[in-house]
Amino acid sequence: xxxxxxxxxxxxxxxxxxxxxxxxxxxxxxxxxxxxxxxxxxxxxxxxxxxxxxxxxxxxxxxxxxxxxxxxxxxxxxxxxxxxxxxxxxxxxxxxxxxxxxxxxxxxxxxxxxxxxxxxxxxxxxxxxxxxxxxxxxxxxxxxxxxxxxxxxxxxxxxxxxxxxxxxxxxxxxxxxxxxxxxxxxxxxxxxxxxxxxxxxxxxxxxxxxxxxxxxxxxxxxxxxx
Amino acid sequence: xxxxxxxxxxxxxxxxxxxxxxxxxxxxxxxxxxxxxxxxxxxxxxxxxxxxxxxxxxxxxxxxxxxxxxxxxxxxxxxxxxxxxxxxxxxxxxxxxxxxxxxxxxxxxxxxxxxxxxxxxxxxxxxxxxxxxxxxxxxxxxxxxxxxxxxxxxxxxxxxxxxxxxxxxxxxxxxxxxxxxxxxxxxxxxxxxxxxxxxxxxxxxxxxxxxxxxxxxxxxxxxxxxxxxxxxxxxxxxxxxxxxxxxxxxxxxxxxxxxxxxxxxxxxxxxxxxxxxxxxxxxxxxxxxxxxxxxxxxxxxxxxxxxxxxxxxxxxxxxxxxxxxxxxxxxxxxxxxxxxxxxxxxxxxxxxxxxxxxxxxxxxxxxxxxxxxxxxxxxxxxxxxxxxxxxxxxxxxxxxxxxxxxxxxxxxxxxxxxxxxxxxxxxxxxxxxxxxxxxxxxxxxxxxxxxxxxxxxxxxxxxxxxxxxxxxxxxxxxxxxxxxxxxxxxxxxxxxxxxxxxxxxxxxxxxxxxxxxxxxxxxxxxxxxxxxxxxxxxxxxxxxxxxxxxxxxxxxxxxxxxxxxxxxxxxxxxxxxxxxxxxxxxxxxxxxxxxxxxxxxxxxxxxxxxxxxxxxxxxxxxxxxxxxxxxxxxxxxxxxxxxxxxxxxxxxxxxxxxxxxxxxxxxxxxxxxxxxxxxxxxxxxxxxxxxxxxxxxxxxxxxxxxxxxxxxxxxxxxxxxxxxxxxxxxxxxxxxxxxxxxxxxxxxxxxxxxxxxxxxx
Numbered sequence: 001x002x003x004x005x006x007x008x009x010x011x012x013x014x015x016x017x018x019x020x021x022x023x024x025x026x027x028x029x030x031x032x033x034x035x036x037x038x039x040x041x042x043x044x045x046x047x048x049x050x051x052x053x054x055x056x057x058x059x060x061x062x063x064x065x066x067x068x069x070x071x072x073x074x075x076x077x078x079x080x081x082x083x084x085x086x087x088x089x090x091x092x093x094x095x096x097x098x099x100x101x102x103x104x105x106x107x108x109x110x111x112x113x114x115x116x117x118x119x120x121x122x123x124x125x126x127x128x129x130x131x132x133x134x135x136x137x138x139x140x141x142x143x144x145x146x147x148x149x150x151x152x153x154x155x156x157x158x159x160x161x162x163x164x165x166x167x168x169x170x171x172x173x174x175x176x177x178x179x180x181x182x183x184x185x186x187x188x189x190x191x192x193x194x195x196x197x198x199x200x201x202x203x204x205x206x207x208x209x210x211x212x213x214x215x216x217x218x219x220x221x222x223x224x225x226x
Numbered sequence: 227x228x229x230x231x232x233x234x235x236x237x238x239x240x241x242x243x244x245x246x247x248x249x250x251x252x253x254x255x256x257x258x259x260x261x262x263x264x265x266x267x268x269x270x271x272x273x274x275x276x277x278x279x280x281x282x283x284x285x286x287x288x289x290x291x292x293x294x295x296x297x298x299x300x301x302x303x304x305x306x307x308x309x310x311x312x313x314x315x316x317x318x319x320x321x322x323x324x325x326x327x328x329x330x331x332x333x334x335x336x337x338x339x340x341x342x343x344x345x346x347x348x349x350x351x352x353x354x355x356x357x358x359x360x361x362x363x364x365x366x367x368x369x370x371x372x373x374x375x376x377x378x379x380x381x382x383x384x385x386x387x388x389x390x391x392x393x394x395x396x397x398x399x400x401x402x403x404x405x406x407x408x409x410x411x412x413x414x415x416x417x418x419x420x421x422x423x424x425x426x427x428x429x430x431x432x433x434x435x436x437x438x439x440x441x442x443x444x445x446x447x448x449x450x451x452x453x454x455x456x457x458x459x460x461x462x463x464x465x466x467x468x469x470x471x472x473x474x475x476x477x478x479x480x481x482x483x484x485x486x487x488x489x490x491x492x493x494x495x496x497x498x499x500x501x502x503x504x505x506x507x508x509x510x511x512x513x514x515x516x517x518x519x520x521x522x523x524x525x526x527x528x529x530x531x532x533x534x535x536x537x538x539x540x541x542x543x544x545x546x547x548x549x550x551x552x553x554x555x556x557x558x559x560x561x562x563x564x565x566x567x568x569x570x571x572x573x574x575x576x577x578x579x580x581x582x583x584x585x586x587x588x589x590x591x592x593x594x595x596x597x598x599x600x601x602x603x604x605x606x607x608x609x610x611x612x613x614x615x616x617x618x619x620x621x622x623x624x625x626x627x628x629x630x631x632x633x634x635x636x637x638x639x640x641x642x643x644x645x646x647x648x649x650x651x652x653x654x655x656x657x658x659x660x661x662x663x664x665x666x667x668x669x670x671x672x673x674x675x676x677x678x679x680x681x682x683x684x685x686x687x688x689x690x691x692x693x694x695x696x697x698x699x700x701x702x703x704x705x706x707x708x709x710x711x712x713x714x715x716x717x718x719x720x721x722x723x724x725x726x727x728x729x730x731x732x733x734x735x736x737x738x739x740x741x742x743x744x745x746x747x748x749x750x751x752x753x754x755x756x757x758x759x760x761x762x763x764x765x766x767x768x769x770x771x772x773x774x775x776x777x778x779x780x781x782x783x784x785x786x787x788x789x790x791x792x793x794x795x796x797x798x799x800x801x802x803x804x805x806x807x808x809x810x811x812x813x814x815x816x817x818x819x820x821x822x823x824x825x826x827x828x829x830x831x832x833x834x835x836x837x838x839x840x841x842x843x844x845x846x847x848x849x850x851x852x853x854x855x856x857x858x859x860x861x862x863x864x865x866x867x868x869x870x871x872x873x874x875x876x877x878x879x880x881x882x883x884x885x886x887x888x889x890x891x892x893x894x895x896x897x898x899x900x901x902x903x904x905x906x907x908x909x910x911x912x913x914x915x916x917x918x919x920x921x922x923x924x925x926x927x928x929x930x931x932x933x934x935x936x937x938x939x940x941x942x943x944x945x946x947x948x949x950x951x952x953x954x955x956x957x958x959x960x961x962x963x964x965x966x967x968x969x970x971x972x973x974x975x976x977x978x979x980x981x982x983x984x985x986x987x
Binding site for chain 2: 138140176179180199200201202203204205212213215216219220223226
């Protein structure tokens, strides 16, 4: 098997692609060509289209990586012929007919409730005051505050977007479970990973594990590319 | 002050100095920065070998002059060594956990969950801790294992697999070590890897044990070491994800968060952390990337070189980081941390440090460090103390030292950078030569023709008893084997062959290790290259032995004896022809081809007799008896043994008295066995009793245990129940002493059995 040289990173809700910097640095040092999708998170369809556009432009196979809601995007976009492997980072991995909305509708008892505020003009926001604890508890307070204040509004259509043909049924997948995640409960992550038949690695980290533990994320991507 | 000249203990000397200085424990504690409790432990002899750095702090506080200071330092060093020697070297024992372990609460909870999780299908209770070098994977695994101790009443074991070394521990070797640790006797360890693995699995299934497999190399290495369900749990550390392993839970270990990293640094710095101030320490922790290894080295650097403040070090490190920003983040932080300590060393210590990267094995002692540095052993001790203080070396058991993998890479880098290629080659040659000559000299201690080597080279370390030679060969095996490999690939045939030949007798003392095939193959190749078929035949015979005795592979042994006969015949080396027949006899007997075996042993005996080599002649007659016993010809076997005994008892037979003394009880026992089998019970009991008494005197526990068991069965057959029980009980004791747990419990059961013990045999 030839080693894959392309990596495409898809960010999740409330953030943009800049959160990938640590992962990007690790992989670029190793000689990977890393592309980030700046998906607008207005609708699942729109984000899938943005991802396919990046995939179209590649000269060879890629590892397609999604964080959080980005997992739904790669599950739909990952059937693209240039995708050789999928990597989920504390991410949703919906099955056929599921959306992120249906996956979070029935949280396990006792799981922390993400501080998502009621929709405003079709957009969702995280409570700024609870952002640090809920989304990025293992990051310095200053960085968490910056992330809270630069958060990208999440379109309700993105939340409702249904996956038609989950790519993890057709591609090998890897999954990084963040054990201290207070946005997507770790047991839910494990169940989705198991359902997808993913190779699982765990890391002690918050939902922002791609920012706090770039080395762990990069290790898993390297493995998927091997 | 009264001069202290008597050989005194560290405790006594310290107390005298403190009294002479009119200091209380508290005052000395304040002046030295060493806690009053630690000082009190030292003065009461509870801590006999404090660390070098502690001792120098105390010496400073006492304002000792140079000679007193040296005395104190040396006594502490002796104490450290003695601690190492007397510490029970449990097999695969879990190392101590570091005292200042910091943070990792969530990770500890994870391992706790792992071992307590239901053993559902697909998860066999195996956890893998993965992450890059310097993250503290081993330190964490050791800590976690200590925390879990009470959950594993049958034991917690630890095995370093040397995954990053050029010669990681092979799965079969790892299994043998673990089986030994789990209570399996050397000779009960199966020869094949699959057999070892299944025995290991069955043991793990029934026992509540935790096995820590540190620094794993590959899936192939680890797979046979995993449990297949049941109570046993395994914790693996590896730099790799080992994606090919199934049923394993994986945790990617991250760097320490800033707060915990700062806390660790503060703990290492102790009292001086206050003067450095938290902001500087936080910055330093960040510059170390939260990597515990870098934090330790930087911390030790600050403690042992108090001249620099943390703030200055922050500035230096930040500057280095800018200069070298093309390197990947983790490696850079570590290399910088090492660099800060390295440049603090005196030029001579720096030279020792970087040249130690050339040591082929996994650890080394001061004598080898002296060879590396081209300095005296005393100077090497000083350099090693300093390197340990700075965290650049770790001191392990029995005065041996080792690198962390990353530090070794750093040292190798420095070695390539700072020594010319001519210097590097010269050192490599010196080290190879020294190791080979040490091994050869040590091996010759066991050669009857050499005995104590009379004039070993002056530059070699002193070996003054067979015990020391034996110890040196065992603990340095990867060093001298590495040197042998290097010499073989460099065409140093003569040195290679000398070394292989010197292992002739020693290999018999240490037969259950996997090295002999390689050693004697090198020997055979060297002899071939030198065009010496006689010496090549000797090596072929040794290869036959290596396959026959420790490996139980008689087919391969026969191929080697055929080659040996061919080579020895060509060169007229009759002794080797006879030895080859003798080994072939053993192999044929093992294969059940008894007629051929008897013919081969007979031929061997005749040649030895014709050569006048009565020792070997006798030995072959004994083997002949064993073949006859196997063939069920008890009468002929008895005749054979009686002939041997007569020869041994005849002063003029030409047998070396020590050889006769050694073999007499064994032959007597065999005579007893034959008599028993022929139905002469009373005579058999008399002979065996005599043999057992002689074995007790000569300390031959292996044949003694077997003879006791035979005797017990004969006594039972004679209806002498009480004596029989007593003999079984004694047999159980001796078996236990030679670590044969299975035989021991068999005999214990028989000793406790009804008044009508079952017939044995």
